[in-house]
Amino acid sequence: MKVRSITEGDTEVLVPIPVEGANFAPSAAPVFYNPVMEMNRDISVAATSAFVKRMEPDPEKTITYVDALSASGIRGLRIANETGIHTTLNDWSEEACDLIQQNIDNLEIGHNTIASHKNANVLLHEKHFNIVDLDPFGTPAPFLAAAARSVINLLEVTATDTAPLCGAHLNSGIRKYAAIPFNNEYHSEMGVRILLGRIARELSLQDKAMNPLLTHATRHYVRTYLEMKKGAKQADKMLKNMGFIVHCPACGNREAIYGLAAHIEEKCGRCGEKNMLGGPMWLGKIHSPDFCSETIAELEARNCGTKQLAIKMLELCRDELDIPMFYDQHLICKKLGVSASAIETVIQELRNRGFKASRTHFSGISFKTDADISDIEIIIADL
């Protein structure tokens, strides 16, 4: 395999040279490396470091992190090199493992980093890790049971199968996530909440619970950082954040119904048309504003190629209202036959009329609010 040296953050890593085939796609190379995911990894290093500081490490105890699906190892190599915690880099591909070992040797981080050549599910069933990171091809669903069992403090998960998560490939989404998504204007937030709902149910099997610290939907993927809590009572409490979204496609009215045994109205209370039912999904918070600030501070203090972009996105995450689901201003304007205003103008007017309102990291033309669709339409029509 031909390799080249690249630097991300403070870490120089050998990665495969893209090969002809599938338009030089990263997946066509013998070992996977996708430069487009640099921001995902920059945030990973910053968020992991922020979390480790929260743990107030005892110098006598080692904090363990596993990059269960490592490929070139770039993610875990950066964690080891840039945060100093003990890291296991695992991949079932022999070529990937050879490259990982070469990278560990070149970086001289063998004191806190080991390469592992196992099926990720076997490794995660064999060992507990303080921090478990899943960054698979497509869906993380096949690894969630083992990860839920292994993780002690922090679970980090990427999903790149946005089409099944967001309802564009409905049956595939139902098979992987045992839930029904809507492929509508807020499909990106739908994907986040379907994924979190699936993870919550997997954790509850282990009498564990999650506290979402940071979750973002960026380009073609979703990424989440979940603090772990232990015990059946915590799991019961967590599951109270599960529920459904009832949505009327005719008038845009929507309602969040909490609980797994909710009563659902078949017809929309606003226009009488047939409601759609999506879920079960996570309706609880998806970020902790304090953790977003701590991660931003880490990014500010570090070398990373996507610093400005990452900080801008995390500021939107930090400041967005904790209310499912966002509203798309352009869609509402189209229906009303009016032109769209600057998103800040809409938000300010909602606030002037006594509602909560914020921007959202999911979309630059959208907003979150506690106003209902009737009030939103009046306000937008008045602008």
Ligand code: SAM
């Ligand atoms: N985390 C990497 C990064 O940031 O560049 C990318 C990982 S790549 C998307 C997924 C990797 O998972 C591939 O290298 C593949 O060989 C590995 N893989 C897939 N299934 C696996 C399994 N069951 N056990 C271990 N490795 C697996």
